[in-house]
Amino acid sequence: MAIAGVVWAIGGRVEQGATVPTAVLDSQLGVTAGAAQHVRRSLHAGELNLAQLASELARTTDPSTFSDQVKDFRDRYQRRYRSVFVLDSGRHVLARAGSEPHPGHVPDNPLRAGTTEAVGIDKMPVVLQYAPFALGDGGAIAVAEYDLANLRYVLDALLPATAWVVNAKGEVLASTAGFTAFQQLGREEVRRAAQTASDQPGVSLGGSFEEREIVASAPVRGSAKLRGPTWRVVTARSVDTIVLPQTQARDQALLVALAVATVTVGVFGWLYVMWLRPLRRLVYDAERIADRDLRSGVEVRRYDELGRVARSVERIRIDLVRSAAAGADVDQAQVPRIMPRQVP
Structure with a gap:
């Protein structure tokens, strides 16, 4: 029965040297592109939520009440943001909730809501989302530090493939595996996929003869209607984990x-x-x-x-x-x- 159990566990795997069907490659490419779209929508949802907070703050005539609104906002999305704060026109913090804010990463006088490129805060990759709003004569900015560790739930859907979110330099921002923030990917195939400049998703079959793997990547940036950062989602799946009907x-x-x-x-x-x-x-x-x-x-x-x-x-x-x-x-x-x- 032990032998039968082993056969059941490894049954259907692609044999060494066998041709991987195109449908399998297309499937890996499709789920990778779907994950990239999910990352983009998650960031965009954060921008919309912060814009709503800015709109509520703009209707408040007394800045002393900002603290309660900012705290309620952060409590509502506690897993998403490590810190939420409000800056006045002089870059002074009017209200804050969560960890120590980092206003130095916020653009000067932004005209519309947006998201910065990923930066390292406390050795963790973070993006700052911001939304300007009217306050007196100078205006103010609502800012939220979006913890990219929250993208893990998006990448977990890609298992058993290993997945990474990388920036334009190919540096890791999030992953299903252990990683050091802003490190380069180790293997040549996945590093090449991470650093490609193409705006289209791509897939290839790499690795050695004994340990082949499917490597796919897709841009997070998206269309002009729903722009995301210049990141990519990269996935690598061992051929040994693929089950074929025949x-x-x-x-x-x-x-x-x-x-x-x-x-x-x-x-x-x-x-x-x-x-x-x-x-x-x-x-x-x-x-x-x-x-x-x-x-x-x-x-x-x-x-x-x-x-x-x-x-x-x-x-x-x-x-x-x-x-x-x-x-x-x-x-x-x-x-x-x-x-x-x-x-x-």
């Missing part, structure tokens, strides 16, 4: 054959233990008695047909012992010494 059918047939063989061995083992071995012992005892060897009794341990035969053979042995004792004029008191206990 090889799966073969391996399922092998699994069935192994299961039948296992059951057959089990049945024959049961027959040997329960019937063949006791029967061989009974044949041995019968031949021994036929040769006038009456010293040992016939073991009776069963109550089925084989046990009935064993009892009958044992009674025959007892009768022969008694007959031999009587014919040799042996003292009958000594006969039980060579006879077993009563047959059950």
Whole structure:
């Protein structure tokens, strides 16, 4: 059964050196492009939420109440933002919630809402989303530091492929695997996919002959209607994790054959233990008695047909012992010494 379990676990995998179907490559490309679109929409949703906060702040005539609104906003999206704050026209923090703010990364006098390129804050990749709004004569800016670790839930949908979000330089911003922020990807194939300048998704089959992998990448930037940063989502999936119908059918047939063989061995083992071995012992005892060897009794341990035969053979042995004792004029008191206990 252990062998059958292994076949079931690896069943259907692409054989070494086999051609990977185009449909498999297209599928990997499609899920990668979908993840890139999801990343772009997640960032855009953050911009819309922050713009709504800025609109609410603009309707407030008293800046002293900003703190409560900013705190409520951050509590509502606590997993998304590490810090939320408001800057006045002099770049002073009017209100804040969460971690220490970093106003130095916010553009000067932005005209519309937007998102900065990823920066390192406390050794973690973060983008700052901002939304200007009217406040007195100079205006103000609502800012939220978007923690890119939250993109992990988007990338987890790509498992068992390993996925990365990288910036235009090919530096890692988020990943399903362990990574150091802003490090370059290690393997040549995925590094090349990360640094491509194309605005179109692409897929290739890379790696060595023994360890081939499908590498796909797709831009996050998107269309002019819904622009995202100049990032890419890169995925790499080992060919060994791909299940193909033709090889799966073969391996399922092998699994069935192994299961039948296992059951057959089990049945024959049961027959040997329960019937063949006791029967061989009974044949041995019968031949021994036929040769006038009456010293040992016939073991009776069963109550089925084989046990009935064993009892009958044992009674025959007892009768022969008694007959031999009587014919040799042996003292009958000594006969039980060579006879077993009563047959059950």
